[in-house]
Amino acid sequence: MTVKIGVVGTGMIGRDHTRRIQEVLTGAEVVALSDYLPKNAEALQAAHAPDAEIFATGEELIASDSVDAVLVCSTGSTHEAYVLAAIAARKPVFCEKPLATTAEGARRIVEAETATGTRRVQVGFMRRFDRSYNLLKATMEAELGAPLMIHAAHRNPTVPEQYVTPMAIHDTFIHEIDTFRWLLDDDFVSAQVVFPRKTRHAHARVADPQIVLLETSKGVRIDCEIFVNCRYGYDIQCQVVGEDGVATLPEPMAVTTRKDERLSNPILTDWQSRFGAAFDTELQDFIDTVPSGTVGGPSAWDGYVAAISSDACVTAQETGDIVPISLPDRPKLYD
Amino acid sequence: MTVKIGVVGTGMIGRDHTRRIQEVLTGAEVVALSDYLPKNAEALQAAHAPDAEIFATGEELIASDSVDAVLVCSTGSTHEAYVLAAIAARKPVFCEKPLATTAEGARRIVEAETATGTRRVQVGFMRRFDRSYNLLKATMEAELGAPLMIHAAHRNPTVPEQYVTPMAIHDTFIHEIDTFRWLLDDDFVSAQVVFPRKTRHAHARVADPQIVLLETSKGVRIDCEIFVNCRYGYDIQCQVVGEDGVATLPEPMAVTTRKDERLSNPILTDWQSRFGAAFDTELQDFIDTVPSGTVGGPSAWDGYVAAISSDACVTAQETGDIVPISLPDRPKLYD
């Protein structure tokens, strides 16, 4: 079976996923496109999906009989409505992060999906499909005993002027939020944020760096540096300390040279290079599950919990307090 | 266009390539199978290619109008005939190594292909598609200046009883032969083999380890350890020394742990783990070129030169001499 996919939103990530489905992945083709700027959809059709039909609205695309499954790649504020429409149409839907721009919105999706009794929503937390993180998780489970602490860092070379302090949580740390939950199979009970001396390389409206401190329900303590003007590279670090040992996230593969009085290897400078293969694996995973009628990967529940957790982190940024995090009961659908 | 592929030989590698085409790669499907044991072809059909037709002979499969391109995965002694048949049928053919069991056989393929004026043969030297080697080659070209030396090692944990001394060249070092030529864009002019003290872990009929010393036409000197009972893992090492610096082949990605008084990471133990992704890339590359009517990757000429070079290495094993290697002129087709 070839899965017929409709892509809602043909901006950067929509284009990239369309190219991926058409040229890299197996078992699917893009048959439908829509964008609030029809010109964008047409350009993508021309570039990568000549046989795709262009729909005037995402709702029409989702409703079309020609579409088996939906990719929501539009601007964040529209995600909730499209995902709900896909649930209503009983179609598998892959939604780029965020699942919704508010925890309330995410909750509505969880409720709608729960009401159908079937998992059809996958959220785009691609790190769960990254090879290095999967090696780390396997090592944790095989060798470390109970996890006690995580020391982590999320470093970007630089951010644009429009990137302000709370985006360090909503746009950047949101990936760690999901990743830590997945690595630990655990949820957060509190968050705290401290602000080190600000780097002279940051613009006026962003506090940079920041350190987020999280506590989980099992007592694991996490400290994660967020440093979005570190200049030197795009660098994702994660060290897990367990009762029986310590494991460190592998560095990306690189050639070591001896040259000019240095033993060195290059550091990546953008997230596409770091997680490109994870996007492939993530979307292949979604495609592979569509025929079964139920999807895997990060769920609407995961998206909802991420929203609640990141809201607490933003409150912690604003107040300086240790902010408690409490979650509603998890519906059985997500066990 | 979906490339319709016929697979000749459904042993281990034929099965693996069929699975790869059917489940991992894009743009092709396996439509035909043949094996001298029809039962094997039927088992593979049942497992991975239910729509494939089974042919009684490789020749019939190659001749069939339903087949666009051929994979030769049969036993080595039959490669020459099948590749020649594919050339005669003007069909792209991917041939697992060796291209032929003798340099003479490989020469006949080169002559047949040259006569058609079109490159249709790709040889299964998968390391050219391995990510770590490609990073090394890019680094060499960007940073090292003229290459002067390569220090390399090919280590296996163990080999079975039927693995005897010349197989260290024909089965093991053959990959380095092609890889060094590709990395250096150069050919060998002499070979020498020295035998260190034999490990107590080797069986009686294999001299292990061995060191092969090669000289290229540009004067690059290569020393490569072949150690097929090293016990500790499957380990491929390559360091290139250039006028302006030194570059080392990256190690496979692995999680570093601190545990039990050791800082350590696992070493792979088999070639499938080490080069599995390279097989995917290699075959995808072949598939992608088929529609153009001409293929890329390692050529029949590369297979021929590898055969001449490995024959010289075996002579060097037998004589202890520095054995000169001379190549015929390269046909323009392979420039």
Add this chain to the structure above:
Amino acid sequence: MTVKIGVVGTGMIGRDHTRRIQEVLTGAEVVALSDYLPKNAEALQAAHAPDAEIFATGEELIASDSVDAVLVCSTGSTHEAYVLAAIAARKPVFCEKPLATTAEGARRIVEAETATGTRRVQVGFMRRFDRSYNLLKATMEAELGAPLMIHAAHRNPTVPEQYVTPMAIHDTFIHEIDTFRWLLDDDFVSAQVVFPRKTRHAHARVADPQIVLLETSKGVRIDCEIFVNCRYGYDIQCQVVGEDGVATLPEPMAVTTRKDERLSNPILTDWQSRFGAAFDTELQDFIDTVPSGTVGGPSAWDGYVAAISSDACVTAQETGDIVPISLPDRPKLYD
């Protein structure tokens, strides 16, 4: 000039320093010993200092004309009195940590020394003399720009039953307290301690691991894991994040092996192996300065600030609060 040294306290560290002066270092000899158990002093005399005179009390030893400089290696509660006696006698004194068991005691030493107008007290914070830390400090100053954060860890394989929660500060973290001040040339303004899930390998009376969070007057944020039952080794980690880059404390020198499917190197298991050379350098530094009449290295002021800072950390352990740290003005003697 050979510096004539009197050693007060001939327990483990007194014995070790005596051996060091007699056999490893240059420019000094041990001429006097005292211990509250005379037998200990006699044993040390027999083993390493046959020409040394044994004094009945530390006070008599300090007062003796035969003694140029004093090493205080006795039990912690006696340090203050001996150091004050040495200051009164206008003799250089090297005092093992702690300078005093209370901040008040340390303050009295600072006042007494300040009154003399000359620095004669060196405190035994040996990490300032460790090669790896000095390389780190040099790199910080040359390459990192303003420091923003330090991520650190102090891990021990195991601790005995008498090691209880506050000792994680007074006995273990005290070294980091001085080291961070020295690396950053800065003082702390607040401390917080969080307690991760406890390892099953810790005994009942110690909370293990702990994470200490410090803020400095320049806004540098420090997180330091203290994990004294980590089992796998004695492991001191320190990473400094600056505006222009990140630097990591070198690992101790070790041989990497490829064996048994692991690429690995040994991790040290005790502080003597880790810092043995630093003890040599530290004490040689003291000896070298004695003839000048004024000493360098960690000062009484450093010992006093360490005491104030560690008291705040213990309060932070007890309360869970973010505990402010305020220091008196620094006397000019210590600029």
Add this chain to the structure above:
Amino acid sequence: MTVKIGVVGTGMIGRDHTRRIQEVLTGAEVVALSDYLPKNAEALQAAHAPDAEIFATGEELIASDSVDAVLVCSTGSTHEAYVLAAIAARKPVFCEKPLATTAEGARRIVEAETATGTRRVQVGFMRRFDRSYNLLKATMEAELGAPLMIHAAHRNPTVPEQYVTPMAIHDTFIHEIDTFRWLLDDDFVSAQVVFPRKTRHAHARVADPQIVLLETSKGVRIDCEIFVNCRYGYDIQCQVVGEDGVATLPEPMAVTTRKDERLSNPILTDWQSRFGAAFDTELQDFIDTVPSGTVGGPSAWDGYVAAISSDACVTAQETGDIVPISLPDRPKLYD
């Protein structure tokens, strides 16, 4: 006992050893100096050894009752005579490499020393005292099983105009010759030298790089790259392959930084930085043995065998042949 040392030759290494004895090491003092340019001896006296007596000739210094032990640091062609004089005077003598400029000269020293029945000559092969090599040797013995191969490299940033091809053996590789013998407890039976393409950074009269291939009596095969215009640093590499695993010489301690899109650490650029501590340990070892009347460390026999082996390597350079190496029987004194 303080060992009274006379230093013959006050050039660079003589000055350095005098400083070392006077300021770093313990148990010895420099009491006598001589140099064929008295001005040099006077300058050294002024700088580091004000109490030393200056002798007009090395012979007089060696004969003086005020001298317990001799350091021969003069130009290589004079070593033999001074060492023979010290043997005749029954005084321990530390001789910088080479022991003699010819194998015949070294043989005469061996014979003279053997005739006295006591080992009094130590040769300045300092690598035997280097910490990284000692860790490697310990690992070999504990973990690798029988050694089978050594892959090594000796790289210098650059060499001056007067450094010509045979000096790659006599001045550079001579250290590896002794080190390999010591690591393996074995002797060489043949040598071969191959010349890779020459780096454009080498001047006209030196073939650079070179690769020396050695075989030992136990069948161990060694390949060692000598590359004296590698530009990037002073870099000593050594990997030992044994039946049960592989061990690699540790890199010098260095701080790893993340900066400017590189993960890197500095590489040393001169032998003083690399082996400075080994010189200290080496000479302290000599001093410590002097009172016993017999010395340890690299012996006259080791110096003699190094001379024979290096002569064979130079012949191998000149002829391109595999040159056999045969040694006389080892006198019992050196067992």
